[in-house]
Structure formats: C-alpha cells, structure tokens
Amino acid sequence: MELVEEEICDLKNDLLPENWWVRNIAENSTLKARIGWQGLTTAEYLDNGNYYLVTGTDFENGRINWSTCHFVTKERFLQDRNIQLRLEDNLITKDGTIGKVAYIDKLPLETTLNSGVFVIRPKYDEYVPLYLYYIFNSTFFRTFLNELVAGSTINHLYQKEFVKFSFPLPKSKNEQTAIAIALSDADDLINSLEKLIEKKRNIKQGAMQKLLQPKEGWEMKKLGEVAKTISSGKSNTQSKGDLYPIYGSTEIIGWKNYYDYEGNKILAARVGANAGTLYKVFGKYCVSDNTLMITTKNDVDMEFIFFILNSFNLNSLVFGSGQPLITGNQLKNLKISLPSTKTEQTRIATILSDMDSEILALENKLEKYREIKVGMMQNLLTGKIRLV
DSSP states (O other): OOOOHHHHHTOOGGGSOTTEEEEEHHHHEEEEOOOGGGOOOGGGOBSSOSEEEEOGGGEETTEEOGGGOEEOOHHHHHTOGGGSOOTTOEEEEOBSSTTOEEEOOOOSSEEEEOTTEEEEEESTTOSOHHHHHHHHTSHHHHHHHHHHHTTOOOOBOOHHHHTTOEEEEESOHHHHHHHHHHHHHHHHHHHHHHHHHHHHHHHHHHHHHHHTSOOTTOEEEEHHHHEEEEEEOOBOOSOOOSSEEEEETTEEEEEESSOSEESOEEEEEOBSTTTTOEEEEOSEEEEBTTEEEEEEOTTSOHHHHHHHHHHSOGGGGOBOSSSOBOOHHHHHTOEEEEOSSHHHHHHHHHHHHHHHHHHHHHHHHHHHHHHHHHHHHHHHTTTSSOOO
16 A cells, blocks of 8 residues: 555554554654753864764764764763663754764764764664664655754754654564665665775776876877867757757756757856866757857867866866856867877777766666665555565
8 A cells, every 4th residue: 555645744554554553753762862951062072082972974874984973081971871872773863954864783982972963762672773764764754854844944853843753663573674674785785886886986087097197199289279169159048849958057957949059069167156067968959158169170089088178177267256157268278188199099088988888877777776765665664565
C-alpha cells in the first residue's frame, strides 16, 4: 500500500500493513542534549585531548568526521552522562542547519556533545537504531521539519516540538533489521561509487598535469592565433519554443524554436558569478550575449584547446566587483603551449576525453543508484515491499 504525501503528513495505523504501527518519538525514545546551565563555550574547545566533542559541523554523509572534531577536558566529558555517546546512537542537529542526521557506528574515543545536537536512543528496546536513522533521512522527517520551520525565522529544533514526531514502525525487530540492512547496503554501494569517482577524478587531474605540461617541440602561442573565432553570442534569452537550447553563463537557460549556431564550440561564461566557466556544445543551438564562443582553426584540435583552457585558472582573469566579467580580448591574449602537430594534440585530447567519458558513466550510474535508494526508502519504510 503506497502512502501519498498527504497521508505521510497525517499517519494512521490503518494505512500501514499488518504488524506495523505508528509510533511517536516520545513514546519509544529518549531525547537528550547539553543543557544551557552547563555553559560550554567555544573557548573550551581543545585541539587535542582524550575526549571528543561532536558538533553539527562534524556531520558528514550521515556519520561523524572524527578528523574535524575538537576535544574537551575530562571534567566536561563527565559533567553529563546523558550525552556521553554510545554505539548506535542517532544524532540530530537542533541549531543552525536543523535536522542534519548522523549515526554512531564507531567511537574512537569517549565522546560528548555540544549544545547544538540531540542524541536519540530507544526506550524498551522497541526499535533498531539504524532503522530510525533511515526514518530521519526519509520523507516523514523532512516533511515534519518543513512544517515546523514554515514561516519561521528561528532555526532551532525545540524538544517540545520534536516529541510530536510520529513515524511508521514494523512491530518485528527482525523486519526493522532487514530494512535497515537493505538500505545500509545501498548506502555502501553509493559510498563506494562516490569514492571510485573521486579516485578517477584525481587520476585524471594528475594525467592532465603530466600530459599538458609543455615538452620539447611544443609551441607557445596566443589563443587568438589558434582560434578561428572568439566572439559573444547574440541570442535573445526569451523562450519561444522547445526545439533548440539557449546556452548562457549557467549552461542551458531556455529554449527557442529556431537556432543561431551549429557545430562544435567551446563556450566560456562572460558575465556573472560563473564568469570564466567552460563547457562544450555541439549540434544546433543558441548562445546568449553573456557567453563567449570559441572555435579553432582546422589545424588545431578543439578538444585539446578545451583541456588546455581547463588547466588554467580563468577565474583569475575575471574583473569587476559589481558585475564580474571576462572579455574576448583577454582570452585572445592568453598564452598557451601546444604540440606543433594536430595528431599529437588529438592523441592527448583522446586520452583525457576517454577519462571524462568513464567518469561521466560512473556519475550517471551513481545518480541511478541514488534514485533506486529513494524508491527503496519509499517502499520499505511504508511496508509496501516486505522483506520478512
């Protein structure tokens, strides 16, 4: 049985499968935080020590980044047993960016909390803490938070409000565990792919530095000498249809029913916060006048020029505080080093382009896995799909 958004906001037991029920966080959990009279200040945060202090800024991808944590004295750690962390604790930020979630799957040292974080633990052993972690990452909790902060300028999650949160729960801990493990496995797959993409990006960065480093026989030229054109676009950005994309300083900004340009080009954002940002286009399209178009001469490989330009910090050419700007003349006078033959340029560009294609394929796979996980959460946390 699929729960629609309105039903999620107003959960009822009869919307859930047999052997599930709606539970309130105050009924089956304890919520603890550092209380105000303890007065822990940032001046007491230590750069080293034997007792970690976790703050909301240490939350990273649902876990604690222990390398960013500060420390406190033993006296501060012992001051409040209720916020001395344990394995399988769930943490929620209650100040600033409220609702960030972290799950404690390891404790390198004894650890306490600053005043901006709740620790949530089960009463009566009613649920598996990892299951609750996924509830806190679900539509149920996001909708609850959005309703709390709607129209409010105060970014604070009060305990008196938090205890109103209700969520669906299988009565069987075996089913809770099965759901938590399935979602955790999905997270592991996503995290491993994220790490692989980061590794591939680093390898490509190293390859760029090596392959694009000037070598014997390379020539130093101005970009204007190897470019056929460096000019602004002309398209009106007003949408008039949906056939051809209009490219601006933030890539596609609209569509038109006719095109002004075609073929392969390098585009450089000319105006605004993205000034100097590069991307490639092909086919038939329109280009706004806040974007520069670069085409290369026949004896020069355009892909190679694209990678060369990406190796520069074009942002350093941007000027103007009110309206950041980069000009065509600046690009024309930019000095670049390149192989004297197009064949060598193409060889280098092909290697880097193949790396880009591999990274893009992995990024597409990552997006697909993330979408699959969202679907899993919607189905598993409502009991539409049962694992037990």
